[in-house]
Amino acid sequence: MDEDKAKSLIIDGASELFFKFGFSNTTTQQIAEELEISKKTIYKYFPSKESLLEAVLEREHLEMEAQLSQLVNQDDLDFLEKTRQLSELLVFGNSKFGPQFVKELQRYKFSNWSYHCHAHHRLLVYFEKLLHQGIEQGFIREETNLPVVLLIIDCLQGHLNFDKLSQMDMSLNQAIDEIIQVIMNGIITDTGRERLAKAGRL
Template sequence: MDNHDKKRTLIIEAATKRFAHFGISKTTMTEIAKDLSLSKALLYYYFPDKISLYAAVLENIAKKMFHKIDQGLVDIDNCEDAILYIIDMRLAFAMKYYNLFDQTIIGNSMEIPQELSRVIQLVSEREIKTIASVFNKANQCQELHVENTIYIAEIFLNAMIGMRFCVLKDKKAMFIPTKDEFDEISKMQKKLAVIFLNGLRNQEKS
């Protein structure tokens, strides 16, 4: 890692701490620069605005989450246990970094900045790939026989995302669940996973 990358990583880590503790709206670029003893000019050299830094923070957290998920999945042979593990990890990271979910920025899907849209798309693609890898492993173990694992993984992920809108108390004004709602959504997603996988197994028998 060269000096440029090291500096960028340090900025992202410092911003993560600030955003996670105070939230993005209550954190300024000046405070982040001060934490690192950097000039604002140098900070803006790496990140032209707070949104671009915020997007980098979310992307970095997503990478950490998927790395942890990948490590855990290595020792899980059962398809159902693997999917439930993924759901548990998604909830754990959502709770750990809850203050990073800023309603004013990502609360309206029609107004999400381009940088954040890119990260959201990357996360979605990565989730589909991870779920598909679970189905591929189940195929190899003859636990399942899923022909198009990417397509089936996409259907399952979309169904899990849909659970959010069933739980949100204020569906018009809110996009980001409360902590209690996150927990409720996770429980519903686990039930969905069991039903979904049983459906795949029964489909093979018919």
């Protein structure tokens, strides 16, 4: 097996266990047993469990970036349909994460802030392009302060308080959907509001 295939296989196995049981509750021995390989093989490509987590998160970001790019650049969809699919994409993308991993992920982001900022900056490019499309198509008010909207989105990506969500008896997916609705209600035009109302989304 070549190096790329070996790394991909290890990331696959680590992702499954990290997402299901959490990072701290998963050992490299468990990953090795799941994949039927030796720990030595894992450490050959990833010097630590933390470096393996970085590889897992980087792949998640790259996959999300590719899906966002495809959605935003799809010419046969208008802004509202893209927003609907964006909501589904974000919810589906987060549904694979178990509660323990989600809590640990927030702590990881703060301890690896430079990486976190770089990764989310890449995603914000697509949100910005989508918002510009909304203005051009008449669904978002022209006077909307897009830098402020993007700042809100950026803050939400890294600062959702998962303990607070648990106290509110609200899942991460429900929070994402509600947040998108709140943002949309603040920037959408009357035309867009009518379209959303007809679709039962307001």
